[in-house]
Structures are given as structure tokens and as C-alpha cells.
Amino acid sequence: MTVHNDVTAGGRSETTGPGAGGDNSRMPSDPATDPAKSSRAKASNKSELIFRSLATAAGATIVAAIALIALFLLIKAVPSIGANKANFFTSSQFNTNDANNLKFGIKDLFMVTVMSALMALVIAVPIGVGIALFLTQYAPKALARPFSMLVDLLAAVPSIVFGLWGFLVLAEKLVPVERFFNKTFGWFFLFDQGNVSIDGGGTIFTAGVVLAVMILPIITSVSREVFNLTPRAHIEAAQALGATKWEVVRMTVLPYGRSGVIAGSMLGLGRALGETIAVLIVLRTAQQAGHWSLFDGGYTFASKIASAASEFSQALPTGAYIAAGFVLFVLTFVVNALARIAAGGKVNG
Numbered sequence: 001m002t003v004h005n006d007v008t009a010g011g012r013s014e015t016t017g018p019g020a021g022g023d024n025s026r027m028p029s030d031p032a033t034d035p036a037k038s039s040r041a042k043a044s045n046k047s048e049l050i051f052r053s054l055a056t057a058a059g060a061t062i063v064a065a066i067a068l069i070a071l072f073l074l075i076k077a078v079p080s081i082g083a084n085k086a087n088f089f090t091s092s093q094f095n096t097n098d099a100n101n102l103k104f105g106i107k108d109l110f111m112v113t114v115m116s117a118l119m120a121l122v123i124a125v126p127i128g129v130g131i132a133l134f135l136t137q138y139a140p141k142a143l144a145r146p147f148s149m150l151v152d153l154l155a156a157v158p159s160i161v162f163g164l165w166g167f168l169v170l171a172e173k174l175v176p177v178e179r180f181f182n183k184t185f186g187w188f189f190l191f192d193q194g195n196v197s198i199d200g201g202g203t204i205f206t207a208g209v210v211l212a213v214m215i216l217p218i219i220t221s222v223s224r225e226v227f228n229l230t231p232r233a234h235i236e237a238a239q240a241l242g243a244t245k246w247e248v249v250r251m252t253v254l255p256y257g258r259s260g261v262i263a264g265s266m267l268g269l270g271r272a273l274g275e276t277i278a279v280l281i282v283l284r285t286a287q288q289a290g291h292w293s294l295f296d297g298g299y300t301f302a303s304k305i306a307s308a309a310s311e312f313s314q315a316l317p318t319g320a321y322i323a324a325g326f327v328l329f330v331l332t333f334v335v336n337a338l339a340r341i342a343a344g345g346k347v348n349g
Helices: 035-083 107-138 141-156 159-185 204-228 232-240 245-274 277-282 301-307 315-348
Strands: 007-009 012-014
Touching: 035 315, 107 141, 107 204, 107 245, 107 301, 107 315, 141 204, 159 204, 159 277, 204 245, 204 277, 232 245, 245 301, 245 315, 277 301, 301 315
Parallel strands: none
Antiparallel strands: 007 012
16 A cells, blocks of 8 residues: 655645655666766676677688688799699699799699598598597596597607608508508509509508598597587487497487587598698609509608708799699698588587
């Protein structure tokens, strides 16, 4: 019940009550009329604007850097491509000794790069997924943590160490394996006799094994994290239906982590495509053109550029290597973009 007290004194009327402003201490203050709250709101909005601007600038910096790198490579490569007297995409030659008679193409570079990277992927993906499943589904927690750290430490080993290991130790050990594949499956072009001697060990096959070890931590780490995110309710539902451990993995863990495995594999592929020093040390060079055999030798994009870096003194010959670097840049960019799309599809799903 509302009580009104009207007092008339000299023409002045006062009304008191809960709704008449008689007790203002209980009414919420308006930020528009409260100086303290208005000041805090303005400071908060200003901080939000500053943070948003900094975050936008950080993101734009990365995009601008990538665009500028691509623009630089393209500008430097165009004059050399224009002066090139061979087909850039189909020629196996890469002769830049005479600036007035440039003849270079990326056919062999593309072949060796793609074959070594794909072979590394074929070896590393099953092993990496197997390790990830063991660490997340089978290994006790006391063992899983130190074992995970041990696998991750592979990523900290310098590339040159992998290269020396592959050249001095692994290449010799793989010779009997390469001979077996060449003798047994030589009728298939991948295992046909290549353009270098198998006994030398410096083949795409050897380089692929070294690259597989190098990308193993990437694939294992991404797969392990995705498998750990498998909803517990899905696993318990499969167990409640009487599924064995392998059936639980096959029906719940692997389907849930498929996109993550694909993303990790693509990221590993991007690393393998751009690897330089290890491949330069392991692979034997060859003068004649390769023919898509794992027992070929040659150069990848990255190792070819690194092998001639000390001779970059003239614009046109240097531009030929920059053109090859631009192709590698585009190839790696596409691979990593596909990896992000695969990872994003999992998050959004």
C-alpha cells in the first residue's frame, strides 16, 4: 500500500513514498548521470578499442609479410623467366652459368621434391598415428608423459644432425633394403633402377626415410592432441555396448580424430617439402633426368637453391633460383592452407 503525504506550505507540495523519489538511496544510479561509472565505461571502451586495433594490426602484419614475400619473389623471378630459353615447367635443365643463355626448368626439382616428401608421409603417418593411439589409449599415464616428451624432443634436433645421420649411418643400412625392392619390384617404375647407384645410398628412398623421422613429431603431436579430445561419453557408450579396446578406438577415437590426423599429416608434408640441409647432405646429384623412381638422385627445390647460394652475384641467374623458390613457396602455402582447412573443419564440426 502506497502512502502519500501532501504538505502545502507557501504553495509548495511534497509527496513522499516508494515511487516518488522520497528515498533515492535505494534507486540504481544512472551511468549517464554518475560521473564515476561514466568514466569507467569510457575507459573500458577505450581499452577495448586499443586491444582490437593491436590484434587487427598483428593479424594484418602476418598477411602483409606473406604478400610482400610473394611479391618480392615474383618481381625478381619475372625477368629471368622472360630471358629463359627453355620451358620453365617441362625442362629438366637448370643451366644458369651464362646469363645470356639461361636454360632452366623445374621438372626434375618438382619430381624429387614431391616424391621424397610423399614417401616421408607414407612412412611417418602410420607410425605417428600408432604412437598417438598408444600414448592416449593404451599407455599408463606414468609412461605416457615421459614418452610424449621423448617423441617431441625429435623436433628439437637440428636438420644438419639428421642429414649427417642419414648420410653417414642410415644410407649404408638401407642399401640391402633398396636392393631387395629393386630386385623384387623392379618392374614397377617406382622401384626401377634410378639415375644414381643404389650402393651409394644417396637416393630419394634414403631422403624419404630421413624426412619421415623429421616430420614424425609433428604428426604424432597433432594426432595425440586430437585423440585426447574424443568425448568421454562416446567412449563409454561403446564400452557399454561391449566393444573391445580396438573396437572403441576404431568406432570412436579414429573417426573423431580423422580431421586432426589429416591436418597433422599436411603440416608434416609442408615441412618435408621445404627441408633443405638434410636433403642436400643425403641426396646424390645426377646429371641425367630422373624418371619417377625412388632410386633416383637429384635436387629438391630447397636443396638446389642452397647449393648455389654462394654464386648469387648476377641478377638474371639469381632470378632463376628465385623463380624455383617462388614455386616452392606456392606449393608449401597450398599444402599448409589445406591443413588449416582440415583442422578448421574439425573445430567447426
